[in-house]
Amino acid sequence: MSVLLRYFVAAAAAVFLIGLTFIIPSFTSYQLATACAYLCGIAGLTLLTGAGGQLSLGQAALMAAGAYTYALTANALDDAGVEGPLLLVVPLVAAVAGAGVLGLVIGLAAGRLHGPYLAGFTMALVVALPAVTSTFSSVLGGDQGLWVTVQKRPAALRGTVSTEAWQAWLAVVCAVAVMAVLANLLRGRFGRELRAVRDNPVAAALAGINPARTKVAAFVISSAAAGMGGGLLAYTTQSASPGAYSLVFSLFLLMAAVVGGIGSLTGAVWGAVLLVALPHLIGTATSRLALPTDLAQRLDGNLSVAIFGLVLVLVVLLAPQGIQGLLVKLWHRTGFKRSASLVRSAAPASAPRPASPPLPIRHQPAEQPATQKGQ
Structure with missing residues (x-):
């Protein structure tokens, strides 16, 4: 697929989703x-872990960096009297840049780590997030977090488009842009270098690729995508707090990437949809059951975690390549059978070939006995 075709598909997907907001309810x-905000974080994790082979458990911390950067920038612009598109665009750019800088620091520090050591290092970032916000509570708001000043929808749309639909528009455009950029990177030279470093760093170095620089670049790009997701969450919820970016949330992002298909950006879409839809469906189902109050409170939130973990186990056992890999495999099987049946039905019946006559048998002359010496 060419670059122009990928951009056309991305634009068509954005138009379809934006048009869908005129039909679906506001809560949807x-x-x-x-x-879409989750998708940005999961897609960045797909590039880092799926294509780069670097296991990270700190994606929530990078999204938190984007959210807090968005909040601080938006509040500062509001105090300065800035309004209009600048109050929307500048904080998003700052969120991407802030998370990218943090990703650069993490990539430089963790450039020589791999496997469980890298996972433990990145997990420490998420664990340390509440302590950081409490230490700098005068700036970051402590455990309560920050309230975010957001630019409301344009006045021309206030009579026809709801606030939730406008938030969906912005999130769809940003998520589609992130997916298009990551797809071009993965299908280009950077993607080939990243996979080469993942498969064999020594061979990649012999081929002229700098493994350390490639790993750091992967961290920066993944962090920038996560920063966009954090900025979108800050805009949507109008808040940025450490409780929203916990270790459980970071594990959820990784599980969503694995369930959807860690080696495919399309799998990130399935993971983001599942991460949003599954808790809602489980909560709706349990609310319709006549359960005691104590049991309902214990099941609230915990049941979705258990079911999501069960889904992860089933996917790993039955479809190791995730939902996207399973769909691709089924498509190839059904498509191959259909094309084979069409070829067989379209092929004309051939007449039986006449039997070839037997090959003539050539008789070798019998060997003459050797004469004795002296005769």
Whole structure:
């Protein structure tokens, strides 16, 4: 698929989702905006872990960096009297840049780590997030976090488009842009170098690729995508707090990437949809059951975690390549059978070939006995 075709497909997907907001309810539009924010973080994790082979458990911390950067920038611009598109665009750019800088620091520090050591290092970032916000509570708001000043929808749309639909529009455009950029990177030279470093760093170095620089670049790009997701969440929820970016949330992002298909950006879409839809469906189902109050409170939130973990186990056992890999495999099987049946039905019946006559048998002359010496 060429670059222009990929951009055309991305634009068509954005138009379809934006048009969908005129049909779906407002709450579903809010869920769509949330799924797009999650998609940015999961897609960055797909590039880092799926294509780069670097296991990271700190994606939530990078999204938190984007959210807090968005909040601080938006509040500062509001105090300065800035309004209009600048109050929307500048904080998003700052969120991407802030998370990218943090990713650069992490990549330089963890450039020589791999496997469980890298996972433990990145997990420490998420664990340390509440302590950082409490230490700098005068700036970051402590455990309560920060309230974010956001640019509301344009005045021309306030009579026809709801706030949730406008949030979905913004999230869809940003998520589609992130997916298009990551797809071009993975299908280009950087993607080939990243996979080469993942498969064999020594061979990649012999081929002229700098493994350390490639790993750091992967961290920066993945962090920038996560920063966009954090900025979108800050805009959608109008808040940035450490409780929203916990270790559980970071594990959820990784599980969503694995369930959807860690080696495919399309799998990130399935993971983001599942991460938003599954808790809602489970909560709706349990609310319709006549359960005691204590049991309902214990099941609230915990049941979705258990079911998501069960889904992860089933996917790993039955479809190691995730939902996207399973769909691709089924498509190839059904498509191959259909094309084979069409070829067989379209082929004309051939007449039986006449039997070839037997090959003539050539008789070798019998060997003459050797004469004795002296005769």
